[in-house]
Amino acid sequence: MxxxxxxxxxxxxxxxxxxxxxxxxxxxxxxxxxxxxxxxxxxxxxxxxxxxxxxxxxxxxxxxxxxxxxxxxxxxxxxxxxxxxxxxxxxxxxxxxxxxxxATVEPDGAVLVAGTGAIGARVRARRVVRRADGLGWLLGDEGSGVWLGRRCAAAALNAIDGRGAPTLLVARVAEAVLGAGSAGEDDGPALAGELVAAVYARVAEQGPAWLGTLAPVVDTAAREGDEVARGVVGEAARRLCRTARVVCGEGVPWSGAWARGGGGPLVLAGSLLTEPTELAHLVWAELGRWADLVPAxxxxxxxxxxxxxxxxxxxxxxxxxxxxxxxxxxx
Structure with missing residues (x-):
């Protein structure tokens, strides 16, 4: 066994x-x-x-x-x-x-992972020969669930204090973090204080991975057309696609050189890329222009x-x- x-x-x-x-x-x-x-x-x-x-x-x-x-x-x-x-x-x-x-019996190819964290890797003879990102929640993991959660909470706080555009994320983050009915119309400073305290407390108690629980909040708002949320998810997709291009050594993503050169499959892994998320839609559409994609x-x-x-x-x-x-x- x-x-x-x-x-x-x-x-x-x-x-x-x-x-x-x-x-x-x-x-x-x-x-x-x-x-x-x-x-x-x-x-x-x-x-x-x-x-x-x-x-x-x-x-x-x-x-x-x-x-x-x-x-x-x-x-x-x-x-x-x-x-x-x-x-x-x-x-x-x-x-x-x-x-x-x-995901594949092929010995060569590449993999892009976006779940709680994010990393890309080039595989040859079933060994990792090149990697990009995977640096953890503090220094990297760009486009990951934790990255999205941090950006989601920050966007809500920016909207509350006027540094950012109005967004559905204020109410959605408040509900996710503080519970239903937490976002009033005239309690901006108080709400911001409660959110900050609650987010830091959750991270202290449960670890940075807790931030990933906010990823579905921003993804759902993006699908509903919220421009701030769409901007966050779009930036996550661009960063993930950049990671994939780096490990594949693909300078011109639409040329098809990776697939024509027998580079092998590009496996997309992690819940953010294998579930029907807005982020997955964007990443699959971009990377599918030049690679043979396989779901993990x-x-x-x-x-x-x-x-x-x-x-x-x-x-x-x-x-x-x-x-x-x-x-x-x-x-």
């Missing part, structure tokens, strides 16, 4: 699979990004134990964890592995690699496929099992 784990900023998924690619167990828990989650090992352990229910741990021959910040993620991954009663050590790779291998599925099966390929090597069964795993993926 082989284990695959995908630990993101807001959730962790785990699958246990046999050597022919059949999935024997699934588990899910909270986020496992060491940058934005206080105790990633606890959530990794919970996902592992959920997937291993009914499976003898002694049958596990190997595992791959796809996690952000590989260097800092190795210790919590190994601790969770031991706590789950598993022998040996798991292999820890980048979360972008398992997102890629969870379940990165945990990509991690399991890497574990299985590491054990079976060039055995043709590895490719067949990889295809079978992708076919069973759950978005």
């Amino acid at each position: 082989f284990i695959g784990v995908d630990g993101g900023g807001t959730s962790t998924r785990c699958v246990v699979a046999g050597e022919s690619g059949e999935i024997a167990g699934r588990g899910r828990a909270g986020g496992a990004n060491a940058i934005s989650v206080p105790d990633p090992a606890a959530n990794l352990r919970a996902a592992l134990l959920g997937a291993l229910a009914g499976v003898d741990p002694a049958r596990v021959a190997g595992g791959v964890f796809g996690l952000a910040g590989v260097a800092g993620a190795t210790e919590p991954a190994e601790r969770a592995w031991r706590d789950a009663g598993l022998a040996g050590r798991p292999v820890v790779v980048s979360d972008v690699l398992v997102a890629f291998t969870g 599925r379940d990165a945990a099966v990509g991690a399991a496929a890497l574990a299985l390929r590491a054990a079976l090597g060039d055995d043709p069964r590895a490719a067949a099992a990889h295809r079978a795993l992708i076919g069973q993926a759950v978005r």
Whole structure:
């Protein structure tokens, strides 16, 4: 049996699979990004134990964890592995690699992820050879859920104090953060103070990933035609597309050189790009002009496929099992 784990900023998924690619167990828990989650090992352990229910741990021959910040993620991954009663050590790779291998059996291509965080990567022979962004909520992750949440809250506050244009985001952010009926007509300064205090408190209590909960607020307002929200989402799309072009080495995005040159598929991953969001609409439309786009599925099966390929090597069964795993993926 082989284990695959995908630990993101807001959730962790785990699958246990046999050597022919059949999935024997699934588990899910909270986020496992060491940058934005206080105790990633606890959530990794919970996902592992959920997937291993009914499976003898002694049958596990190997595992791959796809996690952000590989260097800092190795210790919590190994601790969770031991706590789950598993022998040996798991292999820890980048979360972008398992997102890629969870969507395609091709060895080469690229991947763009926009969920809680955001990153782009070039993949060759199932190894990440180039990356852009993925710098965390404070220094980067441009176009991510956290980035959108920060911009959303800031736009609402700018509208309240007059530095920005009027926007639906004032009422929507107030409702999301403070509860229904929080946005009055004549309480601008008081409302701003309450919002600032509440946002900082939430981040202190739940970590920066909480800001991503505001991403649907700005995306919905953009779909409804709010110009301020449309500006925020449009800027997120431009930044994500720039990240994709950088990792693909594509200087003229509409030339089609990437696809004609056999660059491989460009996998779009993360909830912001795989769900029917306004951001996804903009990014797919732009990148689809020059690349063959493939939607990500379940990165945990990509991690399991890497574990299985590491054990079976060039055995043709590895490719067949990889295809079978992708076919069973759950978005």
